[in-house]
Amino acid sequence: MPLLLAVPLACAAQAQGKLLLTGGVSSIDGAAGGGLSPWALTGSYATSGQTGATAYFTRLPVQDYSLSGYGASVAFGERAEVSLARQDFNASATGAALGLPGLRLKQTILGAKIRLAGDAVLDADTWMPQVALGVEYKHLDSGGLAPTLDALGARRSGIDVYLSASKLFLAQSTLVNVTLRATRANQNGLLGFGGSASRSYSLAPEVSVAYLLSRQWAVGVEYRMKPDKLNPSVLGDALREDDWKDVFVAWAPNKHVSLTAAYVDLGRVVPGLQPRRQRGVYGSIQFAY
Structure with a gap:
């Protein structure tokens, strides 16, 4: 999630390679940026x-579920990036309650990302x-939930398209990123794509703000709005999606x-054991070359 927010020798950095954290970290979907949202930056140095x-490897346990993720990305200079990610969502307790132990x-x-314009460091002024x-x-791969997703009209695959803009404010040691995502994903795709209520794309904004405490430490917040393709359904509003948000340190x-x-708040992720918010501590480690 963090990015180096003060680069007084930007041109020298370009000649010697990027400085610490200028590639952000790996998001849960594998693209470089924040933990919940991609940024306009390319990963690595x-x-x-x-x-x-x-x-990278990521782990997020919440009250009724746990999410593990891992993947890798390759960056071609600061122009383009390709990524591959795998997510494993453990809903065993909820599944048992539904008859799906x-x-x-x-x-x-x-994923793939290409820079269209600007340079976060060189255009900082x-x-x-x-x-x-x-x-x-x-x-x-929906496993035993496949018949339920079929009944809801959700597909097993989908494509998200997003446009990200990352702006570095050197004097304030702050980076702001805004991403606009066109998506049909339910719970980021873990409950399929689209549904009988809506099969059209929705535009969902995502916002990240990072502040540099020191050369090696950064803190910030993220807010990711979500579409609502399974609401209403045969389950009423039980599958209504909430926005995702977090407060991070890196x-x-x-x-x-x-x-x-x-600290991550995923809102209500139904069908949970109770209609309660799913909150937990997210941890991620990334290796870069």
Whole structure:
């Protein structure tokens, strides 16, 4: 989630490679940026003419579920990025209550991002943000939940398209990112895509703000709005989606590893054991080259 927010020698950094955290971290979908949302930045420390790579592992336990994710990305300079992510959503307790013991939902995400304009560091003294266009192809292995998703009209695969703008404010040691996502995903795709209530795309904004405490530490917040394709359904409003949000802290002791922790609120993720909010502590480790 963090990015280096003060680069007094930007041109020298370009010649010697990126400085700490200038590639952000891996989002839950594999793209570089924040934990919940992609940014316009490319991952790793590759600059013009270089190729870099990252790998990550993420764990998020909440009251009734747990989510594990891992993946890797390759960045081609600061121009483009491709990523591959795998998510494993453990809903065993809820599945048992539904007559589906051991229920796990697994999702594979293939992503690509290309920078369209701007440079977050070199344009820091102007109002021009770095802008990137991204696409994510998602495929869900729904296991025993497949008949339920069929009844709801949800498909097993879908494509998200997003436009991100990242603006670095050097004097304030702050980075702001705004992403606009076109999506049909239910709970980020873990409950399929679209439904009998709506099969059209929705535009969902996502906002991230990061503040640099020191060269190696950053804190911030994220807010990700969600579509609501399964509401109403045969279950009434029980599948209504809530927005996601988090408060995070990140630490990068060197260029090759970074650690991120966050308090995450996913809202109600139904069908849970109770109609309660799903909150937990998110942890992620990323290795970069």
